[in-house]
Amino acid sequence: MTAEPRPLKLVVLGLSLSSSWGNGHATTYRALLRAFAERGHDVLFLERDAPWYAAHRDLPEPGFCRFALYRDLAELRNWTREIADADAVIVGSYVPDGVAVGRFVQETARGVSAFYDIDTPVTLARLERGDREYLAPELIPHYGVYLSFTGGPTLRTLERRWGSPAARALYCSVDTDAYRPQDAEKRWDLSYLGTYSPDRQPVLERLLIEPARRAPELRFVVAGPQYPADIAWPANVERIEHVPPADHPSFYAASRFTLNVTRADMVRAGHSPSVRLFEAAACGTPIVSDRWEGLDDLFVPGAEIALADGPDDVLPVLNGWTEATRREVARRALERVRRNHSARRRAEELEMCLLEAVAAAAPPRRKLAGAPA
Structure with a gap:
């Protein structure tokens, strides 16, 4: 019988846990660390007290971990003992003064130091x-x-090109307690939820705006901020400036299908799923997605997700799939996410990665004189 892993003391220095304003890191950390703490581990999150987050803290007191703000590197040194005594210390991407913070952690931590690249x-x-x-x-x-x-191949690049002793995938995940299917009237045939990005806009044009032009009888919506005022939206495309995270499940529930569009650098790298994929699937909404390498490792094309290169791929899905097919594809994707991409599953993977690193860092046990070989 396999013994339960011992509780770990984990310190995380991340971009933000307290504020989801203008960043996707907070929701990632919240889901992951809540599930990690549920597994019996002790978590301390240290966050730089950034003025642009101060007025937008939607989780100032996380109930699942200890949390503290520090103003600068000098104040971070007040946490030297906790960093030194932790079993593992994680430094996240985009942490202010991240190079200096990383160097301090590596010089101070007696346990494993890790980098979490979101x-x-x-x-x-x-x-x-x-x-x-x-x-x-x-x-x-x-x-x-x-x-x-x-x-995917990026992990080999991190090891061979940049010298990482152990590069491991830790994808985003979804809190399946918060993101669940809902019964709702379908307001839109195809929805898209995402902040404007110049590199995503041509794909949005091909996979949503042009289909809307060709099918004026269908209803579309694009939700998210920062879209330029000069975009010519078809009359059947509704615009919503912002959908708060708490309203994401109801947004997806009102969509017959939802669209996933991937950033260009993520497409080039492949194997870079967006959290929107997992959130939509967890809400029971079938997904139409652009194509990129590694997507078929996450969902089975045609059975759990629809892939599209242009309007000639999108419109047959919107007009041709029966309601039974739509529901079955959504059901399979929901099962896949609950099995492989929930925050609880990702917390298990984090635990395994950290325990592996702890074991690798442990000094070899000395063999006693006279002990059998």
Whole structure:
């Protein structure tokens, strides 16, 4: 019988846990660390007291972990003992003064130090051009494990090109307690939820705006901020400026299908799922997605997700799938997410990665003189 893993003391220095304003890191950390704490581990999250988050803290007192703000590197040193005594210390991507923070952690931690990259393709592009905003090449070999939002060949690049002793995929996940199917009247045939991005806009044009032009009898919606005022939206495309995270499940429930569009750097790297994929599937809404390498490792095309390159792929799904087919594809994707991509599953993976790194860092046991070989 396998023994239960011992509780770990974990310190995380991340971009933000307290505020989800303008960043996707907070929701990632919240789901993951809540589930990790449920497994019996002790978690301390240290966050730089950034003024742009101060007025937008929607979780100022997390109930699942200890939480503290620090104003600068000097104040971070007040937590030296906790960092030194922890079994593992994680430094996240985009942490302010991340190189100095990482160096301090590596010099101080007696346990495993790890880097959690929620922005892996961006990070690697920065490293190639010598950008050291939050990670420096010389730090990577000294992080016992490099946890990456991107899997696939990128993990080999991190090990062979940048010297990581252990690069492991730790994808985003979804809190399946918060994101669940709801019964709701269908307001839209195809929805899209996402902030405007210039590199995503041509794909949105092909997979939603052009289908809307060709099918004026169907209803579409694009929800998210920062879209330029000069975009010519068809009359059957509704615009919503912002949907708060708490309202995401009801937004998906009102959609017959929802669209996933991936950032260009994530497409180039492959194996970089967006949290929107998992959130929509957890809500029981079938997904139409752009194509990229590694997507078929997450969902079975045609059975759990619909893939599209242009309007000629999208419209047959919206007009041709029976209600029974739509519901069956959604059911299969929901089962897949609950099995493989829930926050609880990701917390198990984090636990395994950290325990593996702890074991690898442990000094070899000395054999007693005279002991049998």
